[in-house]
Amino acid sequence: MLEIASEQRYLANGGVGLLIDLTSGDPVVVHWGADLGSPVPDAGAFTDAVARSSFDLPVRPSIAPQSSRGWLGRPAVRGSRDGHAFSPLFVLAQVSGGDADLHLQLEDESTGLRLQVAIELTPSGLLLTTSTLTNVGDTSYLVGGIDAALPIPDQAVEALDTTGRWAREKHPQRRRIDQGLWVRGGRHGRTGHDATAVLAAGTAGFGWGTGEVWAVHLGWSGDSETFLERLRSGQGVLGGGELLQPGEIVLAPGESLTTPTLYAAYSAAGLDGISARFHDWMRARPHHPSTPRPVVLNTWEAVYFDHRLQPLLELADTAAELGVERFVLDDGWFTHRRHDRAGLGDWTVDAGVWPQGLGPLIDHVHGLGMQFGLWVEPEMINSDSDLARAHPDWISGPGGRQPLEWRNQQVLDIANPEAAAHILGALDALLTEYRIDYFKWDQNRDQPELGSAGRASSHDQTLAIYALLDELHVRHPGLEIESCSSGGARVDLGILQRTERLWASDSNDALERQTIQRWTELLVPPELVGAHVGPTVSHTSGRVHAISFRVLTAMLGSFGIEWDVRTATADDRRVLTEGIAFYKRYRGLLHSGRMVRLDSPDPTLQTTGVVSVDRSQAVFIAASLASGAAEIPPRLRLRGLDPARTYRVELGLPIEPHSGSERAAVPWLQTGLTTSGAALQHIGVPMPMLFPEHALVLTVEAIA
Numbered sequence: 093m094l095e096i097a098s099e100q101r102y103l104a105n106g107g108v109g110l111l112i113d114l115t116s117g118d119p120v121v122v123h124w125g126a127d128l129g130s131p132v133p134d135a136g137a138f139t140d141a142v143a144r145s146s147f148d149l150p151v152r153p154s155i156a157p158q159s160s161r162g163w164l165g166r167p168a169v170r171g172s173r174d175g176h177a178f179s180p181l182f183v184l185a186q187v188s189g190g191d192a193d194l195h196l197q198l199e200d201e202s203t204g205l206r207l208q209v210a211i212e213l214t215p216s217g218l219l220l221t222t223s224t225l226t227n228v229g230d231t232s233y234l235v236g237g238i239d240a241a242l243p244i245p246d247q248a249v250e251a252l253d254t255t256g257r258w259a260r261e262k263h264p265q266r267r268r269i270d271q272g273l274w275v276r277g278g279r280h281g282r283t284g285h286d287a288t289a290v291l292a293a294g295t296a297g298f299g300w301g302t303g304e305v306w307a308v309h310l311g312w313s314g315d316s317e318t319f320l321e322r323l324r325s326g327q328g329v330l331g332g333g334e335l336l337q338p339g340e341i342v343l344a345p346g347e348s349l350t351t352p353t354l355y356a357a358y359s360a361a362g363l364d365g366i367s368a369r370f371h372d373w374m375r376a377r378p379h380h381p382s383t384p385r386p387v388v389l390n391t392w393e394a395v396y397f398d399h400r401l402q403p404l405l406e407l408a409d410t411a412a413e414l415g416v417e418r419f420v421l422d423d424g425w426f427t428h429r430r431h432d433r434a435g436l437g438d439w440t441v442d443a444g445v446w447p448q449g450l451g452p453l454i455d456h457v458h459g460l461g462m463q464f465g466l467w468v469e470p471e472m473i474n475s476d477s478d479l480a481r482a483h484p485d486w487i488s489g490p491g492g493r494q495p496l497e498w499r500n501q502q503v504l505d506i507a508n509p510e511a512a513a514h515i516l517g518a519l520d521a522l523l524t525e526y527r528i529d530y531f532k533w534d535q536n537r538d539q540p541e542l543g544s545a546g547r548a549s550s551h552d553q554t555l556a557i558y559a560l561l562d563e564l565h566v567r568h569p570g571l572e573i574e575s576c577s578s579g580g581a582r583v584d585l586g587i588l589q590r591t592e593r594l595w596a597s598d599s600n601d602a603l604e605r606q607t608i609q610r611w612t613e614l615l616v617p618p619e620l621v622g623a624h625v626g627p628t629v630s631h632t633s634g635r636v637h638a639i640s641f642r643v644l645t646a647m648l649g650s651f652g653i654e655w656d657v658r659t660a661t662a663d664d665r666r667v668l669t670e671g672i673a674f675y676k677r678y679r680g681l682l683h684s685g686r687m688v689r690l691d692s693p694d695p696t697l698q699t700t701g702v703v704s705v706d707r708s709q710a711v712f713i714a715a716s717l718a719s720g721a722a723e724i725p726p727r728l729r730l731r732g733l734d735p736a737r738t739y740r741v742e743l744g745l746p747i748e749p750h751s752g753s754e755r756a757a758v759p760w761l762q763t764g765l766t767t768s769g770a771a772l773q774h775i776g777v778p779m780p781m782l783f784p785e786h787a788l789v790l791t792v793e794a795i796a
């Protein structure tokens with residue numbers, strides 16, 4: 093049975109190494125971390141001691157941990173044949189691959205299971221792994237779950253992940269790693285507001301620029317679990333897999349289940365290094381958006397459901413004057429949709445509100461040289477809709493009763509091919525009739541009871557969504573789609589393989605956004621993260637922010653506006669216009685460079701930079717989140733530049749409003765600062781005094 097070419101494999105790419113010992117027939121991960129260079133060490137030499145009062149052989153972490161191999165943590169493959177075949181003993185049967193990929197086929201005759209594990213180590217150093225479980229027995233096999241896991245070393249002593257809620261997504265939480273299992277689960281039927289962008293483990297005190305960090309992310313938009321487990325042996329793993337409902341997946345003889353991709357990143361230099369692995373990998377994808385990310389105007393917080401042609405035409409005119417490049421008509425345009433209690437499912441233009449259809453608005457928008465985008469929420473259905481009246485059985489749920497409503501809506505059972513075909517037809521008809529460049533694709537509810545024909549269907553529903561998006565891209569090349577889910581409840585690399593932008597949060601409050609975007613962009617590069625300048629008084633918090641702070645916060649993403657700019661003062665329009673010009677000038681850099689977040693000694697001062705790959709140019713935005721403790725703000729010690737080169741630092745946009753007194757200023761504000769990359773890092777740029785909840789932007793250019 094064993095045809096193993098060699099007893100160990102070493103993958104290396106992008107400065108990362110993965111050493112796997114295959115001697116026992118179990119793919120034991122001896123090392124995942126820094127590239128070990130050559131010669132490749134003998135994996136067997138690193139076998140640890142056998143603990144007292146334990147199995148009589150060394151127990152080692154596998155990419156697919158198994159109880160049968162003595163792993164007392166969470167086993168990778170869980171399931172049974174009616175209570176039997178509950179504990180497979182997988183043995184390696186085939187191995188193939190090159191320097192940066194590995195394909196393992198593991199077999200267990202006694203349980204009739206085959207597990208194929210694919211591992212790819214990309215040029216960016218990001219590790220991707222998927223597993224396929226096949227039922228090679230002759231009875232059906234009920235799958236409980238399939239994970240992949242990667243070891244973390246003893247010196248990983250602190251864990252970090254993100255959580256959140258509506259309008260406050262992606263907030264970090266940090267804890268000491270003790271013995272036990274820490275599972276971040278989502279049973280939302282979508283990724284969830286509280287979903288963790290990455291689950292990371294690192295050395296003591298790791299920061300954005302310091303410490304070794306290991307991190308995982310599951311690329312899946314349905315129910316999922318990512319976990320960190322440290323056993324009493326001291327051994328630890330990071331892992332993840334889809335969360336399946338009881339009985340959800342039953343494999344008939346010959347059938348297979350493939351897991352979502354588990355992405356794993358290692359950094360020798362803090363969380364910025366984790367970001368770089370994800371961002372570089374995403375940017376290298378052939379379908380990564382390659383055109384400049386357009387300035388958007390979204391109508392939601394401007395007009396809500398008040399859809400009247402004339403004001404919208406005026407809004408489009410003002411937007412075009414400001415430099416907007418894409419005009420997105422949000423919720424409220426379709427049949428019965430006068431409020432959020434009706435209409436979802438009825439994807440035809442409301443004849444009462446739009447007697448001439450959307451044509452006059454779309455033509456006007458295109459005439460102004462802007463793209464046109466339209467909001468849709470295809471996976472949903474209001475009970476009060478023609479669709480629900482015609483197909484009450486198309487509501488997803490447990491069967492036999494209606495699930496609870498959420499925002500007055502239910503989930504459409506698109507795991508049902510008829511419902512999926514209906515929705516595809518409706519969206520296709522819109523895209524065929526109108527010149528629509530962009531869909532804002534929303535999903536506005538949790539549903540922990542997704543079901544189709546009485547069976548749990550979170551898995552099938554998620555795949556059906558992916559299939560819909562993929563088919564629309566095939567039929568309408570050039571169409572861009574934004575992933576929105578009550579703000580940022582669908583931020584994951586499963587959906588981002590088939591969408592071109594995400595909506596990070598329904599909060600347009602710039603202060604909230606400073607945190608939300610910072611941690612969303614730990615995973616996702618800023619060009620994909622929608623960030624809008626909202627109204628002067630925030631609709632979700634009541635806070636009032638200066639236009640300059642709102643503009644500089646939106647600068648850190650895919651820039652847009654969500655505000656009735658017809659009502660903006662002349663001063664606000666001026667700052668907005670200047671900000672948009674700055675964005676257009678620097679978006680090439682902002683959307684291709686390395687992100688640098690300064691580890692500030694003062695948590696109220698948050699600085700985010702983007703340094704070009706060749707380190708010739710950078711933009712840093714420093715935001716004062718609150719009043720700091722020190723009288724003089726700490727200097728900005730700019731990381732990521734070339735220490736040997738000379739740079740010119742200037743203020744990118746005027747500080748508005750200026751904090752007044754002359755004493756608050758610093759000399760370089762008048763003259764600019766010309767000095768070495770080393771001085772910028774080790775001495776740092778003196779900071780002028782900013783009002784709390786204000787920001788400034790620095791441009792940094794290498795001098796030839």
Ligand code: GLA
Pocket residue numbers: 392422423432467534536576577578579595597598
């Ligand atoms: C969700 C989205 C918002 C907006 C509304 C429309 O809440 O996140 O941006 O589109 O729906 O109903």
